[in-house]
Amino acid sequence: MTQPLLTIRGVEKRFGAVQAIDGIDLDIQENEFFALLGASGSGKTTLLRMLAGFELPDGGQIILDGKDVSRVPPNHRPVNLMFQSYALFPHMSVAQNIAYGLEMEKLPKAQIKSRVDEILEVIQLAHLAARKPDQLSGGQRQRVALARALVKRPRLLLLDEPLGALDKKLRGEMQLELKRIQHEFGITFIIVTHDQEEALVMADRVAILQDGKLLQCGTPHEIYEQPQSRFAADFIGVMNFIPVREEGGKLRAADGSIIAAAASLEPGQAGVAAVRPERLRIGGAAGENSLIGTVTATAYHGLDLQVHLKSPASPDPVLMRLTADAAEARPLKAGDSVTIHWTARDTRAFPV
Amino acid sequence: MRGTANPRLMLMILSAVFAFLYIPISVLFALSFNEGGLPTAWTGFSVKWYGALFRNGDIMGAALNTLIVAVVSTIMATILGTLLAVGVEIRRRKGRFLETIIFAPMIIPDIVLAIALLSFFSLLNVTMGLHTVIVSHVVFNLAFVCSVVRARLKTFDWSIVEASTDLGAPMPVTLWRVVLPVMMPAVIAGALLAFTLSLDEFIIAFFTAGAGRDSITLPMQIFAMIRFGVTPEINALAAIVMTVSVVILAISQRLNRGGLPGQ
Amino acid sequence: MTDRKPLYLMTPALAWLTAFMVVPCLLILALGFFRRGIYGGIEYTFTLENIALVFDPLYAGIFLKSAMIAGLSALIAVVIGYAAAYAIAAAPQRRQATLLFFAVLPFWSNYLVRTYAWIVMLNREGLIAGIAHGLGWGGELPKMLYTESAVVIGLVYNYLPFVILACYAPLSRLNPEIAEASRDLGASGWTTFRRVILPATVPGIATGFVFVFVLSIGNFVTPALLGGGQFQMIGNLIYAQFLTANDWPFGAALSIFLIAIMMGLLTLQTFATERASGARREE
Numbered sequence: 001m002t003q004p005l006l007t008i009r010g011v012e013k014r015f016g017a018v019q020a021i022d023g024i025d026l027d028i029q030e031n032e033f034f035a036l037l038g039a040s041g042s043g044k045t046t047l048l049r050m051l052a053g054f055e056l057p058d059g060g061q062i063i064l065d066g067k068d069v070s071r072v073p074p075n076h077r078p079v080n081l082m083f084q085s086y087a088l089f090p091h092m093s094v095a096q097n098i099a100y101g102l103e104m105e106k107l108p109k110a111q112i113k114s115r116v117d118e119i120l121e122v123i124q125l126a127h128l129a130a131r132k133p134d135q136l137s138g139g140q141r142q143r144v145a146l147a148r149a150l151v152k153r154p155r156l157l158l159l160d161e162p163l164g165a166l167d168k169k170l171r172g173e174m175q176l177e178l179k180r181i182q183h184e185f186g187i188t189f190i191i192v193t194h195d196q197e198e199a200l201v202m203a204d205r206v207a208i209l210q211d212g213k214l215l216q217c218g219t220p221h222e223i224y225e226q227p228q229s230r231f232a233a234d235f236i237g238v239m240n241f242i243p244v245r246e247e248g249g250k251l252r253a254a255d256g257s258i259i260a261a262a263a264s265l266e267p268g269q270a271g272v273a274a275v276r277p278e279r280l281r282i283g284g285a286a287g288e289n290s291l292i293g294t295v296t297a298t299a300y301h302g303l304d305l306q307v308h309l310k311s312p313a314s315p316d317p318v319l320m321r322l323t324a325d326a327a328e329a330r331p332l333k334a335g336d337s338v339t340i341h342w343t344a345r346d347t348r349a350f351p352v
Numbered sequence: 353m354r355g356t357a358n359p360r361l362m363l364m365i366l367s368a369v370f371a372f373l374y375i376p377i378s379v380l381f382a383l384s385f386n387e388g389g390l391p392t393a394w395t396g397f398s399v400k401w402y403g404a405l406f407r408n409g410d411i412m413g414a415a416l417n418t419l420i421v422a423v424v425s426t427i428m429a430t431i432l433g434t435l436l437a438v439g440v441e442i443r444r445r446k447g448r449f450l451e452t453i454i455f456a457p458m459i460i461p462d463i464v465l466a467i468a469l470l471s472f473f474s475l476l477n478v479t480m481g482l483h484t485v486i487v488s489h490v491v492f493n494l495a496f497v498c499s500v501v502r503a504r505l506k507t508f509d510w511s512i513v514e515a516s517t518d519l520g521a522p523m524p525v526t527l528w529r530v531v532l533p534v535m536m537p538a539v540i541a542g543a544l545l546a547f548t549l550s551l552d553e554f555i556i557a558f559f560t561a562g563a564g565r566d567s568i569t570l571p572m573q574i575f576a577m578i579r580f581g582v583t584p585e586i587n588a589l590a591a592i593v594m595t596v597s598v599v600i601l602a603i604s605q606r607l608n609r610g611g612l613p614g615q
Numbered sequence: 616m617t618d619r620k621p622l623y624l625m626t627p628a629l630a631w632l633t634a635f636m637v638v639p640c641l642l643i644l645a646l647g648f649f650r651r652g653i654y655g656g657i658e659y660t661f662t663l664e665n666i667a668l669v670f671d672p673l674y675a676g677i678f679l680k681s682a683m684i685a686g687l688s689a690l691i692a693v694v695i696g697y698a699a700a701y702a703i704a705a706a707p708q709r710r711q712a713t714l715l716f717f718a719v720l721p722f723w724s725n726y727l728v729r730t731y732a733w734i735v736m737l738n739r740e741g742l743i744a745g746i747a748h749g750l751g752w753g754g755e756l757p758k759m760l761y762t763e764s765a766v767v768i769g770l771v772y773n774y775l776p777f778v779i780l781a782c783y784a785p786l787s788r789l790n791p792e793i794a795e796a797s798r799d800l801g802a803s804g805w806t807t808f809r810r811v812i813l814p815a816t817v818p819g820i821a822t823g824f825v826f827v828f829v830l831s832i833g834n835f836v837t838p839a840l841l842g843g844g845q846f847q848m849i850g851n852l853i854y855a856q857f858l859t860a861n862d863w864p865f866g867a868a869l870s871i872f873l874i875a876i877m878m879g880l881l882t883l884q885t886f887a888t889e890r891a892s893g894a895r896r897e898e
Contacts, residue, residue: 439624
């Protein structure tokens with residue numbers, strides 16, 4: 001592989017008694033759309049602010065283009081941040097906001113104007129160039145904030161919860177829009193989000209952070225299908241967890257049913273078997289990776305039907321998602337008894 | 353609140369209080385246009401007392417002195433006070449000691465600050481005059497400017513400062529191009545407040561102006577005139593002085609309440 | 616926010632305040648402990664005489680009278696000011712700002728002019744006398760100007776807007792539903808006021824009282840103009856030491872005493888505020 005654009009090596013940050021970032025290593029490649037995913041307090045925003053230069057790491061290195069930039073002040077880094085609050089200058093027009101960063105580079109006036117006009121076209125706000133931020137809608141403000149950071153053509157663009165303030169419908173549109181713009185400009189994006197769906201939809205690779213540590217890093221497919229920890233499995237998407245214990249190379253649930261998983265536990269170890277709702281199928285004979293349950297509730301979601309099952313194998317209800325076709329082939333109602341099965345390949349096991 | 357108050361009683365209270373506050377002032381205004389000049393009899397409308405005022409060299413000289421003091425001390429206090437406010441609010445941790453020092457000029461009784469400055473200047477053998485009045489006025493004026501600007505900074509969105517830094521601006525440029533323009537209404541409001549305070553300030557000026565006649569300010573002149581007795585000229589002067597402060601203050605109030613673009 | 620502290624922003628103002636406020640005030644503190652020179656100068660030898668003189672019976676009368684006049688003024692100002700603030704807070708929301716603005720407006724006009732207005736009102740040939748005669752009052756009117764009452768009226772008049780402002784702040788923050796809840800629980804209007812509204816607004820009352828008291832006791836303009844120099848407040852005494860009696864050390868000692876009273880009252884006020892808000896969990 002070529003030299004990564006950004007290397008984060010053993011970075012640490014402490015605020016008083018709180019270890020905000022606890023030794024993180026990451027490589028990010030040129031042109032990647034990378035997502036830092038985590039709950040609030042996971043350290044994702046602190047890490048982003050260290051990349052921007054607003055926090056200095058207590059240890060470790062941040063290497064950009066082969067140079068250690070961890071002590072370089074924010075105004076001297078080829079890195080720009082799109083703020084969660086957008087942080088538009090209220091006294092400047094849209095065009096002035098966007099031109100500001102270029103003026104700081106002391107570019108000739110004509111060049112600034114042409115670059116501002118160009119990016120206004122890209123974000124489709126050329127007709128609003130003279131407006132002040134308080135005369136714009138939330139979505140328009142978001143685009144201006146993006147354009148203001150993007151117009152500097154940074155090596156790295158950081159986006160702090162960029163879609164957090166938008167309503168759900170607009171968020172969907174902007175997810176695609178952001179991807180399009182990233183593609184068009186060929187700039188590396190690092191986005192911070194607590195919304196796993198957003199991370200999976202947009203990013204080429206996702207890093208999951210918890211308590212200042214990097215839990216797992218991979219493509220959305222890897223993250224979703226091969227979670228490396230119980231936390232990651234729980235955090236991303238919906239997962240059924242069935243308490244089990246390892247017995248002679250197999251996993252045994254509370255009611256004695258045998259579960260085979262892609263990777264097993266240590267001999268005699270207690271843990272959980274994890275399987276996604278959409279991997280469960282109706283039917284099949286009793287045996288491995290199969291259980292009998294009673295339907296307690298069904299919920300119609302348009303694309304699919306969610307079925308809650310009560311089973312002696314699991315203390316928590318087992319959730320199953322049936323496609324519209326499967327649901328029509330075998331109508332279910334509360335009180336029905338069904339047998340379900342799934343494959344070992346779709347099953348993970350984690351120690352408790 | 354509303355459900356528990358008797359509206360008629362409330363109206364009575366408000367009428368009485370506003371009458372108490374405004375009748376004495378209104379009487380002064382009316383008298384300043386009374387031809388005879390005496391409060392006991394209305395002898396006709398006239399602006400002759402205003403004319404007399406403008407022909408009075410002492411009063412005009414004092415007015416000019418006051419204007420000099422107010423303008424110079426306001427400019428200095430606005431610069432110092434605004435920088436101080438930004439400096440204090442930009443820090444994450446705030447010291448109690450710092451707060452006390454900044455707050456003190458507003459609560460120390462005037463007479464104490466006045467004699468303290470008088471002692472200070474005379475022990476240093478500083479010749480007193482308008483310059484010492486200006487220096488002294490800056491002390492409390494900067495505290496008032498600072499408090500007005502700080503009040504506005506409490507609702508200031510600091511992420512725009514980071515945004516400016518992120519876009520490549522060094523701190524002085526950020527302060528000049530982002531913080532100051534956004535804070536401008538509050539800075540002007542603070543300056544206007546300082547200006548009226550300085551125009552009207554009597555006690556500290558009285559102690560720090562020295563003995564010379566040529567450093568008498570308007571409030572000092574008014575004090576001397578009132579002690580001498582009631583003359584119709586004072587009514588006219590009082591009416592002007594009051595109108596000026598109230599107009600400036602109303603503008604200041606308007607600016608500070610107007611809110612910022614984008615907030 | 617950046618980690619760097621822009622000290623350069625604060626330095627000019629802090630230097631100014633240090634040179635022209637902190638140092639002069641420390642100087643006064645020091646002066647209070649020096650001996651007065653024979654010809655009015657200052658002898659730089661340590662003495663407690665000035666401080667002792669403050670507590671001399673000779674001056675006790677003056678202090679007592681000052682304190683009584685200041686206390687009476689503060690009390691009257693708080694009663695009137697609280698009533699006015701309450702009435703403003705009870706007014707329709709959209710009118711409150713305007714009412715408050717006009718209640719405070721006189722505060723920002725010249726103090727001397729406002730005091731002078733009362734000379735015009737109370738003068739023997741003044742407005743009140745004129746009205747009384749106009750109404751057919753034939754006899755001799757009681758003397759109004761140059762009395763203690765005139766001084767109290769002047770102080771109340773000058774500081775009333777401040778009290779209104781101080782009392783309005785906690786009243787306006789009060790959730791109207793608290794009073795309604797009290798009524799709903801069966802309390803009368805008066806009980807609701809006494810048990811619910813008044814305790815929640817003690818901080819404003821305390822602030823108003825302390826400031827009127829301190830500003831009054833240190834005042835020398837109002838006693839000089841409306842009291843006609845008949846009696847002295849601490850302010851007049853300080854004034855005299857510096858400008859006529861030329862006993863600076865004693866004047867300084869009086870100032871220290873004034874500041875001590877103020878700080879004592881402010882501490883009490885902070886205590887009252889904390890008790891009222893129940894915010895005693897800082898430790």
